[in-house]
Amino acid sequence: MAGNKTALVLGATGGIGGEVARQLRDAGWQVRALHRDPQRVAVAGDGLDWRRGDAMNGADVMAAARGCAVIVHAVNPPGYRRWGELVLPMIDNTIAAARAAGARIVLPGTVYNYGPDALPVLAEDAPQHPRTRKGAIRVEMERRLRVAADGGTPVLVVRAGDFFGPRAGNNWFSQGLVTPGRAVTRVLQPGRPGVAHQWSYLPDVARTMVRLLERRNAPAGFESFHMAGHVDATGAEMVEAIRRVVRAAGARMPSVWRFPWWLVAAGSPVVPLFREMAEMRYLWREPVRMDNTRLVAALGHEPHTPLDEAVRATLEGLGCLPQPALSTPGDPAWR
Known part of the structure; x- marks a missing residue:
């Protein structure tokens, strides 16, 4: 499919799926987006070709992927629910559709694949021995993708x-x-003091994916790249960046509170979100860093937005910063 710049994005209403869809569109790609109710989610002028369908329905994915060079698999069960039932059938549908279309599959990977034995520095060949249910599912997803790649699906x-x-x-x-939607009067700190944590700004991740897709003569088979993103080396740098940005916006400096892990533990038996948070607590107790050597070798550098700029855009998008007052003809700005 040389020269074909048509992509299907599964999960285009989500964070990473939506960001990849928009950046592919801005890079000149024709982007299809699959959703069960496209009229409800489509935005006039968004430039996306919304198709009706369900990622759990193999025929829907197959039809939407026809003629595509790329399928971005960025779909996840909502609210962390029913992972065991939904995640693997969805990746199987994507693999079948990609095989039929001759398309490359793009997967946003996570650190959930790794257990404590692989930490603190994660390279692409680090052992994947997760101790969590979600991590085991992610490992199985990638195993199936490797099998597909061995069979000729990049x-x-x-x-x-x-x-x-x-x-x-x-x-x-x-x-x-x-x-979200509230002024930041306090910031919770989930990690232990002095324990490094790995963050990634979504526009940087999406930009990296697009650049990797647009390489000339990108190899077939299975490729994996790690992003360095933003390393919070002390466990407090993200919290302090939030505080700086809020203060610079004219609001009072937020206080810092320890994250209530005791509440998460107590609520885990009945609250699915709390159960997932508790399962991933080890990633806040152990230092995590990503080795991006392979990515830099492929692209020359990793797309990287300065931390305060990224935090400011994030807080604005979440509705957490005060809105600037609109000027009127009597204001100095009009003179």
């Missing part, structure tokens, strides 16, 4: 740390550090 995995961004959806930044 696969690209771009792995990054915890996502944050102006449209990031469900993530630790918006669910564990601040509260």
Whole structure:
């Protein structure tokens, strides 16, 4: 499919799926987006070709992928629910559709694949021995993708740390550090002091994926790349960046509170979100860093937005910063 710049994005209403869809569109790609109710989610002028369908329905995915060079598999069960039932059938549908279309599969990878034995520095060949249910499912997803790649379907995995961004959806930044739609009066700190944590700004991740896709003579088979993103070396740098940005916006400096892990533990038996948070707590107790040597060798450098700029855009997108007052003809700005 040389010269074909048509992509199907599964999960285009989510954080990473939506960001990849928009950046592919801006790079000149024809982008299809699959959704069960496209009229409800489509935005006039968004430049996306919305198709009706369900990622759990193999025929829907097959039809939407016809003629595509790329399928971005960025779809996840909503609210962390029913992973065991839904995740693997969805990746199987994507693999079948990609095989039929001759398309390359792109998967946003996670650090959930790794257990404590692989930490603190994660390279692409680090052992994947997860101790969590979600991690085991992610490992099985990638095993199936490797089998598909061995059979002639190219696969690209771009792995990054915890996502944050102006449209990031469900993530630790918006669910564990601040509260969307509210002024930031306090910031929660989930990690241990002095323990490094890995963050990735969604626009940087999407830009990296697009650049990797647009390489000339990109190899077939299975490719995996890690992003360095933003390393919070002390466990407090992200919290302090939020505080700086809020203060610079004219609001009072937020206080810092320890994340209430005791509440998460107590609520885990009945609250699915708490159960998932508790399962991934080891990633806040152990230092995590990503080795991007292979990525830099492929692209020359990793797309990287300065931390305060990325945090400001994220807080603005979440509705957490005060809105600037509109000027009127009597204001100095009009003179």
